[in-house]
Amino acid sequence: MTERSIDLDVLRYNPETDSEPYWQRYSVPHHDEWVVLDALNHVKDNIDPTLNYRWSCHMAVCGSCGMMINGKPMLACKTFMRDFENLIRVEPLAHFPIERDLVTVMDDFVSKLARVKPYLIPKQHKPVEEGEYRQTPAELNRFKQYSMCINCMLCYSACPEYALIPKFIGPAAITLAHRYNLDSRDGGRDEREEVVASGEGVWECTFVGACSEACPKHVDPAGALQQAKIASTIDWFKEHLTSWLNK
Amino acid sequence: MDGHYVSNKLMLSAVAGKFSFGTNLKQRRGFATNMETIQTDIAIIGAGGAGLRAAIAVAEADPSLKIALVSKVYPMRSHTCAAEGGAAGAIKAEDSLEHHFNDTVGGGDWLSDQDAVEYFVKEAPRELVQLEHWGCPWNREPDGSVAVRPFGGMDIKRTWFAADKSGFHILHTLYQTSLQYPSIKFYDEFYATDLLVDDGHCQGLTAIEMRSGRMHHFRARAVIIAGGGAGRMFPFNTNGSIKTGDGMALAYRAGVPLKDMEFVQYHPTGLPNTGILLTEGCRGEGGILVNANGRRYLQDYGLGPETPVGKLVLKTMELGPRDRLSQAFFHEQQKGNTVKTPWGDCVYLDMRHLGEKLIDERLPFVRELATSYLGVDPVKEMVPVRPVVHYMMGGIHTDIRAATPIGGLFAAGECACVSINGANRLGSNSLTEILVFGKRAALSAIEHLQSATHTVNDAALTAQAQAAQDRIRTLFLRPVGNESISGMRREMMDTMELNAGIYRTGEGLADASTKLAELRRRYAEGVSLHDKTNVYNTDLLQALELGSMLDCAEALVASALARKESRGAHQRLDFTGRDDVNYLKHSLAYYHPSEPPRLDYSAVSITKSQPGVRNYSGNKK
Numbered sequence: 001m002t003e004r005s006i007d008l009d010v011l012r013y014n015p016e017t018d019s020e021p022y023w024q025r026y027s028v029p030h031h032d033e034w035v036v037l038d039a040l041n042h043v044k045d046n047i048d049p050t051l052n053y054r055w056s057c058h059m060a061v062c063g064s065c066g067m068m069i070n071g072k073p074m075l076a077c078k079t080f081m082r083d084f085e086n087l088i089r090v091e092p093l094a095h096f097p098i099e100r101d102l103v104t105v106m107d108d109f110v111s112k113l114a115r116v117k118p119y120l121i122p123k124q125h126k127p128v129e130e131g132e133y134r135q136t137p138a139e140l141n142r143f144k145q146y147s148m149c150i151n152c153m154l155c156y157s158a159c160p161e162y163a164l165i166p167k168f169i170g171p172a173a174i175t176l177a178h179r180y181n182l183d184s185r186d187g188g189r190d191e192r193e194e195v196v197a198s199g200e201g202v203w204e205c206t207f208v209g210a211c212s213e214a215c216p217k218h219v220d221p222a223g224a225l226q227q228a229k230i231a232s233t234i235d236w237f238k239e240h241l242t243s244w245l246n247k
Numbered sequence: 248m249d250g251h252y253v254s255n256k257l258m259l260s261a262v263a264g265k266f267s268f269g270t271n272l273k274q275r276r277g278f279a280t281n282m283e284t285i286q287t288d289i290a291i292i293g294a295g296g297a298g299l300r301a302a303i304a305v306a307e308a309d310p311s312l313k314i315a316l317v318s319k320v321y322p323m324r325s326h327t328c329a330a331e332g333g334a335a336g337a338i339k340a341e342d343s344l345e346h347h348f349n350d351t352v353g354g355g356d357w358l359s360d361q362d363a364v365e366y367f368v369k370e371a372p373r374e375l376v377q378l379e380h381w382g383c384p385w386n387r388e389p390d391g392s393v394a395v396r397p398f399g400g401m402d403i404k405r406t407w408f409a410a411d412k413s414g415f416h417i418l419h420t421l422y423q424t425s426l427q428y429p430s431i432k433f434y435d436e437f438y439a440t441d442l443l444v445d446d447g448h449c450q451g452l453t454a455i456e457m458r459s460g461r462m463h464h465f466r467a468r469a470v471i472i473a474g475g476g477a478g479r480m481f482p483f484n485t486n487g488s489i490k491t492g493d494g495m496a497l498a499y500r501a502g503v504p505l506k507d508m509e510f511v512q513y514h515p516t517g518l519p520n521t522g523i524l525l526t527e528g529c530r531g532e533g534g535i536l537v538n539a540n541g542r543r544y545l546q547d548y549g550l551g552p553e554t555p556v557g558k559l560v561l562k563t564m565e566l567g568p569r570d571r572l573s574q575a576f577f578h579e580q581q582k583g584n585t586v587k588t589p590w591g592d593c594v595y596l597d598m599r600h601l602g603e604k605l606i607d608e609r610l611p612f613v614r615e616l617a618t619s620y621l622g623v624d625p626v627k628e629m630v631p632v633r634p635v636v637h638y639m640m641g642g643i644h645t646d647i648r649a650a651t652p653i654g655g656l657f658a659a660g661e662c663a664c665v666s667i668n669g670a671n672r673l674g675s676n677s678l679t680e681i682l683v684f685g686k687r688a689a690l691s692a693i694e695h696l697q698s699a700t701h702t703v704n705d706a707a708l709t710a711q712a713q714a715a716q717d718r719i720r721t722l723f724l725r726p727v728g729n730e731s732i733s734g735m736r737r738e739m740m741d742t743m744e745l746n747a748g749i750y751r752t753g754e755g756l757a758d759a760s761t762k763l764a765e766l767r768r769r770y771a772e773g774v775s776l777h778d779k780t781n782v783y784n785t786d787l788l789q790a791l792e793l794g795s796m797l798d799c800a801e802a803l804v805a806s807a808l809a810r811k812e813s814r815g816a817h818q819r820l821d822f823t824g825r826d827d828v829n830y831l832k833h834s835l836a837y838y839h840p841s842e843p844p845r846l847d848y849s850a851v852s853i854t855k856s857q858p859g860v861r862n863y864s865g866n867k868k
Contacts, residue, residue: 033520033622049733049777050777056320056326056487057326057328058488058521061329061412061415062324063323099783100783100784113423117426136390136391137388137389144384147384147419176423
């Protein structure tokens with residue numbers, strides 16, 4: 001039985017030995033149920049042990065294996081080879097520095113996550129002994145979708161604003177701030193607004209919507225950003241209008 | 248050329264500058280020799296659920312303590328994220344600590360330490376409420392209280408859940424919460440290679456920074472290992488690629504015994520082509536298992552009588568414990584009642600009667616996974632499944648305080664064995680365990696800092712760190728040989744699957760023992776690197792991970808061979824009964840660098856539940 005194969009082009013780069021990245025072509029078996037990550041693992045195990053990439057769960061929840069696949073930001077573990085005919089081209093995620101091969105430097109993303117204070121800042125303090133905060137299913141549903149982000153960074157690779165203005169806090173981090181702002185238990189919105197409503201925050205977004213298109217978990221960061229903009233605008237009017245009315 | 252390529256290229260200069268590789272590349276090739284020393288109070292190895300919970304507990308208890316959180320992956324990549332079903336904690340009016348205790352001890356086939364289980368069930372509700380206060384999006388009842396779902400082997404509904412992404416939400420809640428504490432310093436993508444032990448006390452560790460390839464020497468007054476499980480020893484498993492037993496191997500090589508390693512949990516419902524887990528919640532919500540003939544075969548293995556489809560009866564049939572369900576599959580396979588698929592024999596998980604609405608609300612991830620990876624939509628079709636390696640009941644020997652026999656060294660989570668899980672863990676106890684014992688390890692470490700009086704011998708610790716670095720350098724210097732890392736890993740996995748699976752024999756285990764000894768020898772003499780550069784070298788990483796797995800596998804097989812009885816998840820075809828006279832005791836495997844481990848045993852703590860019959864028949868209720 002002859003096995004069908006397909007070309008896999010991988011952008012390689014080793015800062016110790018290469019002055020710039022280059023393409024390397026591997027021929028890999030073409031199985032309908034294989035994902036691109038399976039092809040990379042095939043290369044690593046059987047052809048070239050020097051190839052490097054991040055992966056772990058192989059079930060689209062750990063967020064490690066985001067990469068550009070034929071020009072689009074995708075999770076390698078959820079992109080099926082059957083969707084490609086002749087050539088699969090993989091590169092590191094766009095808009096991030098390359099650390100080695102398909103591995104990017106994540107520092108900027110991780111520091112932005114921390115900056116938006118992505119944790120519950122309770123409206124009212126309640127000791128653990130008094131049990132859980134009450135939260136109805138409807139209240140949960142207000143923010144649930146925005147809590148699904150796996151930090152895969154595909155949205156940053158898709159975002160044209162982030163490409164132009166690297167200090168833009170970006171889709172995932174702002175969405176996470178929005179998730180806590182919408183939580184009925186939370187009272188920390190004012191603190192987060194200092195970052196989210198700043199010049200580096202929501203107002204950099206021009207609503208291209210590429211982030212939501214790229215999101216593998218249907219979190220809809222573009223929707224979150226637009227909601228955050230509206231809320232921030234209302235804040236502005238409240239602040240300025242009430243001070244004017246009080247004059 | 249695409250815009251993103253240009254953009255990547257532009258940033259390269261920044262990368263090169265950042266790591267200063269410009270001066271003499273050739274000289275820098277081969278393992279970097281300069282070592283950085285980091286002083287901290289408590290070092291934590293692993294930043295999954297247990298490691299993060301421990302870090303937060305230290306930060307809350309004493310903000311002046313410096314914490315180094317050392318993890319081979321970014322925290323949110325840790326495998327806690329893949330846990331689906333939920334976390335057990337008795338909170339509802341109809342439930343009690345007594346019930347949770349009895350379910351856990353019986354589920355563990357009386358190998359659980361009952362003092363530890365008592366502590367665990369008592370702390371469980373508090374930890375789950377704490378997580379709720381940190382923002383975890385638990386599912387709710389209409390009145391706003393936390394909702395619970397049924398799980399296998401539990402006689403009352405007590406599993407808190409966030410749809411079928413409970414582990415994901417727990418991990419992200421913990422990670423995000425941890426970001427507010429300035430005393431937690433993250434060392435992400437640092438691979439720990441050795442513990443530094445002097446004067447009977449663990450005083451630090453060495454770790455390779457993946458980004459630079461540089462060895463770092465962490466000086467700590469206490470170390471907590473929270474490195475997760477080792478399911479990747481087996482070829483067909485639910486575990487992420489990172490679960491290679493590194494934390495277990497670190498402690499084992501430092502002299503701490505690995506306890507009860509022979510107890511490996513097979514989860515009954517994995518997707519046959521990938522091993523992807525379909526949560527026990529599928530059955531908790533009412534899904535049923537049928538064989539090729541459409542029969543609910545569990546009734547033929549002491550789990551009957553058959554319960555009405557769509558009407559849940561707890562702790563029987565599909566809501567029996569995982570060991571029993573996986574064993575029933577084996578027998579169905581022997582009888583020829585399984586379904587042939589291109590990926591091996593299967594049974595069907597039927598959820599069609601649950602309806603689209605409930606599946607989308609409570610099991611959306613299961614639907615997404617089955618549909619994407621197998622092309623089967625559980626709303627419309629039965630899903631072929633088979634048992635898959637999921638969890639290690641055994642691990643680093645600790646006491647009820649999460650302390651190992653080495654002073655200043657603690658362990659928590661899947662890498663540890665307290666043991667609350669005994670011979671078989673109940674589903675939804677492990678997510679609670681990482682919280683309860685992650686925190687416990689932190690508190691014990693703080694107590695240790697307050698009481699420890701040992702002296703710090705700088706020269707001895709530096710020499711150990713140097714030796715650790717030399718060991719890695721040896722790998723770099725060794726010429727490329729005939730042994731491939733992936734080849735040896737495959738041989739290990741094959742022997743584990745063949746000989747250390749759901750049912751075992753003395754003969755098979757002896758074969759595995761011989762094979763593993765051979766692999767360990769070949770590894771020690773012949774493992775070599777194709778990649779001899781420093782930056783993000785996963786050839787090196789995989790070599791070290793293979794070393795961890797081989798050590799864990801040998802401990803597992805030796806313990807299994809010596810346990811001549813069948814208990815919980817350890818089933819011997821040549822010793823089919825449970826033997827409380829000779830084997831109501833914990834196995835302890837002690838490391839030896841070139842020979843199989845030395846085995847010893849320790850007593851099981853029994854406080855109020857004498858070993859009895861595990862009864863999952865619906866009849867006796």
